[in-house]
Amino acid sequence: MNVELVNTGSELMLGRVLNTHQQWLCRRLADLGHVVTRQVAIADAARDIREAVREALSRADLVITTGGLGPTSDDLTRELIAKLLGKKLVENKNVLAHIEKFFAKHNRPRPAKTSVETFVPEGALVFLNQNGTAPGLAMKIEPNHFRADKKSSWLVMLPGPPRELRPMFDDSVVPLLKREFADEIFVCRTLRTSGIGESSVQEKVENDLQPLVKMGLEVGYCARPGAVDVRLTASGAGAEKIVRDGEAVVQKILGANIFGFDDDEIEQVVVQLLMECKKTLALAESCTGGNVAHRLTNVPGASEVFLGGVVSYSNAAKEKFLGVCAESLAAHGAVSEAVAREMAAGAREKFGSDFAMAITGIAGPGGGSPDKPVGTVFIALASSTGVAVKKFLNAWDRATFKEVAATQALEWLRQTLSA
Amino acid sequence: MNVELVNTGSELMLGRVLNTHQQWLCRRLADLGHVVTRQVAIADAARDIREAVREALSRADLVITTGGLGPTSDDLTRELIAKLLGKKLVENKNVLAHIEKFFAKHNRPRPAKTSVETFVPEGALVFLNQNGTAPGLAMKIEPNHFRADKKSSWLVMLPGPPRELRPMFDDSVVPLLKREFADEIFVCRTLRTSGIGESSVQEKVENDLQPLVKMGLEVGYCARPGAVDVRLTASGAGAEKIVRDGEAVVQKILGANIFGFDDDEIEQVVVQLLMECKKTLALAESCTGGNVAHRLTNVPGASEVFLGGVVSYSNAAKEKFLGVCAESLAAHGAVSEAVAREMAAGAREKFGSDFAMAITGIAGPGGGSPDKPVGTVFIALASSTGVAVKKFLNAWDRATFKEVAATQALEWLRQTLSA
Numbered sequence: 001m002n003v004e005l006v007n008t009g010s011e012l013m014l015g016r017v018l019n020t021h022q023q024w025l026c027r028r029l030a031d032l033g034h035v036v037t038r039q040v041a042i043a044d045a046a047r048d049i050r051e052a053v054r055e056a057l058s059r060a061d062l063v064i065t066t067g068g069l070g071p072t073s074d075d076l077t078r079e080l081i082a083k084l085l086g087k088k089l090v091e092n093k094n095v096l097a098h099i100e101k102f103f104a105k106h107n108r109p110r111p112a113k114t115s116v117e118t119f120v121p122e123g124a125l126v127f128l129n130q131n132g133t134a135p136g137l138a139m140k141i142e143p144n145h146f147r148a149d150k151k152s153s154w155l156v157m158l159p160g161p162p163r164e165l166r167p168m169f170d171d172s173v174v175p176l177l178k179r180e181f182a183d184e185i186f187v188c189r190t191l192r193t194s195g196i197g198e199s200s201v202q203e204k205v206e207n208d209l210q211p212l213v214k215m216g217l218e219v220g221y222c223a224r225p226g227a228v229d230v231r232l233t234a235s236g237a238g239a240e241k242i243v244r245d246g247e248a249v250v251q252k253i254l255g256a257n258i259f260g261f262d263d264d265e266i267e268q269v270v271v272q273l274l275m276e277c278k279k280t281l282a283l284a285e286s287c288t289g290g291n292v293a294h295r296l297t298n299v300p301g302a303s304e305v306f307l308g309g310v311v312s313y314s315n316a317a318k319e320k321f322l323g324v325c326a327e328s329l330a331a332h333g334a335v336s337e338a339v340a341r342e343m344a345a346g347a348r349e350k351f352g353s354d355f356a357m358a359i360t361g362i363a364g365p366g367g368g369s370p371d372k373p374v375g376t377v378f379i380a381l382a383s384s385t386g387v388a389v390k391k392f393l394n395a396w397d398r399a400t401f402k403e404v405a406a407t408q409a410l411e412w413l414r415q416t417l418s419a
Numbered sequence: 420m421n422v423e424l425v426n427t428g429s430e431l432m433l434g435r436v437l438n439t440h441q442q443w444l445c446r447r448l449a450d451l452g453h454v455v456t457r458q459v460a461i462a463d464a465a466r467d468i469r470e471a472v473r474e475a476l477s478r479a480d481l482v483i484t485t486g487g488l489g490p491t492s493d494d495l496t497r498e499l500i501a502k503l504l505g506k507k508l509v510e511n512k513n514v515l516a517h518i519e520k521f522f523a524k525h526n527r528p529r530p531a532k533t534s535v536e537t538f539v540p541e542g543a544l545v546f547l548n549q550n551g552t553a554p555g556l557a558m559k560i561e562p563n564h565f566r567a568d569k570k571s572s573w574l575v576m577l578p579g580p581p582r583e584l585r586p587m588f589d590d591s592v593v594p595l596l597k598r599e600f601a602d603e604i605f606v607c608r609t610l611r612t613s614g615i616g617e618s619s620v621q622e623k624v625e626n627d628l629q630p631l632v633k634m635g636l637e638v639g640y641c642a643r644p645g646a647v648d649v650r651l652t653a654s655g656a657g658a659e660k661i662v663r664d665g666e667a668v669v670q671k672i673l674g675a676n677i678f679g680f681d682d683d684e685i686e687q688v689v690v691q692l693l694m695e696c697k698k699t700l701a702l703a704e705s706c707t708g709g710n711v712a713h714r715l716t717n718v719p720g721a722s723e724v725f726l727g728g729v730v731s732y733s734n735a736a737k738e739k740f741l742g743v744c745a746e747s748l749a750a751h752g753a754v755s756e757a758v759a760r761e762m763a764a765g766a767r768e769k770f771g772s773d774f775a776m777a778i779t780g781i782a783g784p785g786g787g788s789p790d791k792p793v794g795t796v797f798i799a800l801a802s803s804t805g806v807a808v809k810k811f812l813n814a815w816d817r818a819t820f821k822e823v824a825a826t827q828a829l830e831w832l833r834q835t836l837s838a
């Protein structure tokens with residue numbers, strides 16, 4: 001089966017926006033057994049869109065377009081595709097009712113422009129948009145005259161905003177694919193690790209994986225801030241067993257550093273473990289500036305185990321909210337083992353939590369010194385057994401530093417909770 | 420001038436890696452006056468690469484490929500392109516010397532595999548790789564038989580790793596482009612707004628922009644969480660004036676809602692304004708869970724004006740750290756105007772800041788009720804003149820809700836500071 005993606009958006013071609021649709025859709029499709037063969041991005045220009053869709057339809061069994069379904073003048077996809085396929089646009093009452101309900105729910109009058117969104121190509125399947133107004137559309141083109149063999153193809157049009165596209169794909173496109181395309185055998189498993197570098201991960205596992213690679217296992221490594229993914233894929237008969245055997249090899253070697261699988265995020269695993277252990281957590285964040293709290297509170301239900309945190313960005317806040325001694329700050333500085341220790345102990349006591357973590361460091365670009373260079377970070381973990389402190393050096397840019405330090409704190413807590 | 424990008428890499432098609440080359444190269448090229456018309460991604464598969472390069476060469480004046488130049492078995496680009504153009508691969512002594520020096524510098528023996536990197540298509544320009552071994556390559560194809568008009572095209576091949584590709588583009592490709600392609604005039608300006616929806620933004624400005632559109636102005640709208648970008652572009656003679664005039668029109672109509680330009684983030688603008696006004700800020704975050712603090716502390720130098728925040732995710736934390744009355748919590752609930760007000764006042768007092776903002780709401784998916792549905796949020800702003808509260812309904816998924824609420828809080832503070 002041949003799948004192609006067509007991403008439209010002038011902002012993509014100007015390099016103003018990162019194309020996250022490609023990765024997200026490729027990944028979801030691969031997980032369903034369909035590896036995308038080609039992805040194309042073009043501007044919101046009629047000629048380019050028409051040509052890209054026509055070419056994709058000349059090759060693919062499934063074409064997915066993203067973007068260009070909204071109400072503004074640069075949203076051209078719906079109309080162009082209707083014309084290309086010789087279909088009229090007809091008003092759809094369900095879409096109209098849905099859009100009216102959407103604006104009523106948001107307490108806003110419906111802008112007149114949204115009317116164009118209620119017109120859909122004759123005969124198209126309509127996916128109502130649970131997070132916006134523009135519906136998704138799907139059409140079976142049968143026969144597909146753009147193909148030399150005239151076989152049928154499916155054309156699926158999805159709205160551009162990720163928060164609209166993603167749930168729509170899962171809720172509406174996945175069932176369509178399962179119905180229309182018999183699953184092909186393709187197995188992909190990602191083991192997510194933390195606390196080891198990318199080349200060390202590879203060095204540790206590659207020899208033991210070699211026999212499976214000869215049998216068709218493909219191994220990929222991907223470094224993320226504070227984490228490394230090991231990706232195992234195989235296809236065809238026996239794929240499932242080859243990937244499962246590969247997973248067992250990696251598990252045996254890296255087990256303690258594997259925090260999750262596939263789409264697991266370390267913060268989800270930590271919230272889950274806290275729930276299972278019925279323990280609560282508080283935070284005292286300095287250099288991560290609320291990033292750990294932000295990531296934890298992205299997990300639905302986090303409020304059951306996360307009591308709160310203090311973003312103690314000033315020395316006064318460290319003293320006032322966490323009870324850090326002025327003497328410790330003066331003697332050791334805010335970025336020190338002693339202050340990290342007091343921050344964690346203070347947060348645990350004031351919030352009355354089972355665990356508390358504190359992070360203090362130098363995110364840069366300024367503020368470094370010879371003995372405490374930019375990237376220095378102290379992380380403390382307070383529990384009923386006392387307070388422990390670890391020191392790391394994360395010599396990255398500011399944003400990566402914050403992300404890596406947050407992951408290090410979460411990984412330490414995860415290891416503690418799993419022990 | 421027609422520019423196309425061809426990105427190769429199986430990891431891209433499996434969705435395991437984000438294609439950052441597209442954004443980076445599109446942006447750099449746009450800044451040089453060359454807007455990319457089409458970008459294609461394909462796997463490391465001979466047939467797909469050959470077909471994509473052939474198609475690009477049939478249309479474009481400049482084709483840039485990324486990836487596939489390394490020493491391993493899935494690096495196919497160099498050989499395939501040589502074959503496609505009927506060129507022999509010949510050993511290049513400069514590349515050999517460069518690679519030998521590279522390994523000597525790293526105190527490692529040169530792997531035998533790297534020999535393939537020393538072979539380049541006959542007549543190709545070679546860009547030595549300052550951060551790796553595989554050289555970049557450029558070829559002028561004259562005449563280009565893949566084009567109907569047989570005009571010449573340039574084909575540039577760059578290595579895949581961003582830390583190799585980016586400096587090579589700046590050091591070697593930019594001079595080539597400046598030499599070979601007279602700079603075309605292309606002007607792009609993005610005005611970033613907050614507090615108005617996408618269709619309303621267009622409704623407000625489109626009529627007044629119409630005369631400029633007739634003169635060649637292109638207008639694009641892009642919705643982000645809590646923000647809408649208006650992008651003005653033009654090319655050719657007079658482009659600068661057309662875009663400047665367009666900017667003046669949008670400024671006049673949306674002025675109060677424009678928080679920045681091009682790459683400005685609202686949190687950068689807020690930190691900048693606080694610095695200019697010499698004012699300090701504290702936060703009391705409930706439903707945003709530290710996201711506002713996280714975004715503010717992404718800005719270098721934020722510590723000069725941001726004193727800190729409390730992530731008061733539990734009622735106990737609201738009472739203890741912010742002095743919210745137990746009675747208010749009992750009478751009105753944690754998500755209420757009264758509690759938002761007390762949180763902001765408490766944060767301002769305890770941190771001793773000039774301004775304090777509080778955010779309390781229902782992020783979902785659970786926790787909603789008929790009179791306080793998921794998405795309800797109260798935002799309070801405390802200053803020397805008292806405390807004001809606004810209510811919003813952000814009926815989005817949890818992550819978007821947090822992002823939108825954070826932007827609403829930052830936008831309110833921005834407006835207050837700019838007033």
